[in-house]
Amino acid sequence: MAFVAKEFRHILRDRRTLLILFGMPVMQVLLFGFVLTNEIKNAAIAVLDPSKDTESIALTNKLISSGYFHLEQYLVSAEELEPAFRKGKIKMAIIFPDNFAVSLNEPSSLSRPAATIQLLGDASDPNTATTLINYSNAIIADYQREKFPILYPQSPQIKTETRMRYNPEQKSVFNFVPGVMTMILMLVSAMMTSVTIAKEKELGTMEVLLVSPLKPIQIILGKTAPYLALSFLNAAVVVVLGIFVFGMPMHGSLLFLAAECVLYMFVALSLGIFISTRAKDQMTAMFMSALGLLMPTMLLSGFLFPRESMPWLLQMIGTVIPATWFNTIIKGVMIKGVGPDVLWQQTLALGGMALFFLTLSMKNFKDRLE
């Protein structure tokens, strides 16, 4: 009994253990509870409606008022479709035919429906695209049921045509290759750096280095350069595997992708250095990286779960996670074949983060080790 009591005291007096014991389950339940809902709300869509009649407007309103979509762009011509998708502004587009209201009321048969609506999904994120298409189909079906209670469903008046852009076969590899890249680079660049610097602190060798004529910047560069090289190699392996084994496309510039990788690695590295200035030993550094960097990268960046389905707060947190931006960049370059002209915003965001965290961690590195 005395022995059991002792263990309880250990637990209660060690704040870290307490945090794991009670903080982890609460956090995970909340996080997964909110994140894991595959229900998507407020997805950005575009509508191309040459008819603009009562029926097409009614159906559009019905789609929007469902709460699943918000109308990002009202297209005037089909030429506007491509740029909207390339820039990632919309996740889906709905295209009405001409004279929708008129053709809708014409007689039809199963083989020859009265009207056809096209649904275009951005399948560079296959999960989200499929979900959105399913929603639309359900809402359109519902619309017909109200409108033609007798005819439907024996003889549907509206046929929907689905096209998945960028990834017609809806391969999940399109999603996980970029996701794995964000994870691996974060793991190697951030976690390994933070652990290796914390190790020097723990063992006391850091003091010896700081007493030596080496400048702090030299110490940091010396410590991180090997990991930069390793992460870069890792990224290359993932890309090569993705392309040659899993048939991932590479439509954009390889050089641009490499440059973006380096940028992301800098962000990750500076986060790693920042953590190492806070953590006094390897365990803590490992823990902080895993909880503070890897978990959000995995859960909130849009890799495993669509960001569209997350509550506002988690989406906001997602925007400050470097992986969120990097994910968009990889997908943009590899799948959509876009370059800096489209991805400058994301690149700027990453660049800003790199600068911010690098300055912060450098300052911290000096202060903390003094």
Added chain:
Amino acid sequence: MTNIITTHQLTRTFGKFTAVDAITFSVKEGEIFGFLGANGAGKTTALKMLTGLLSPSSGSATVAGFDVWKQPDQVKRRIGYMSQKFSLYEDLTVRENIRLYGGIYGLKMSEIKSKMGVLLEKLQLGPEADKLVGALPLGWKQKLAFSVALLHEPKIVFLDEPTSGVDPLTRRQFWELIYETAVTGVTLMVTTHYMDEAEYCDRVSIMVDGKIQALDTPRAMKEDFKAESMDEVFRRLARG
């Protein structure tokens, strides 16, 4: 003899706590200077300020004639440091460690090579040169760490509790090494809380609560306090 270390009103505070409280002292060239005090008396903090690891809250210090904060690069090239924790890389071999530290201090490859030979010979570590440092007994590690700290021929070597956790025989051998080094004109500043080691020093200072309470040769200090040993001197001072 000239002063190689001087401090003036050197102070370091952490929040409201004053770890080192306006200490003023000097160390002469070639001296073995013992820096004594109980745990938490401020000796490690003072040492960290002298080696440039910590900046002072106020006051000043010079080491080897250079201001520690205004000319840190000049100072760093002239000092050696052996930390309380073991300061070599355990997963590197003896040879690799020596090469690394030589490189850090900007020694030429040829210099490192010749020094490596001398060092291995002196410590009789020849057969162990390609073994991982982690596999060596603690006493050898300490001696190796000390020798490595001397590799770039510093004028002053700071030793922060170099003998804590080492058996008496190895401690004895370690002090012989310190003596051998002092003979070559190198100044040694040693912190310790073994009072018998204080007897080996040319001069000692005793820190209590951030202040230097006494500074003299061990003999003079014992006479002042009419004490049999340094241990007794220390206990009287620490009791206040």
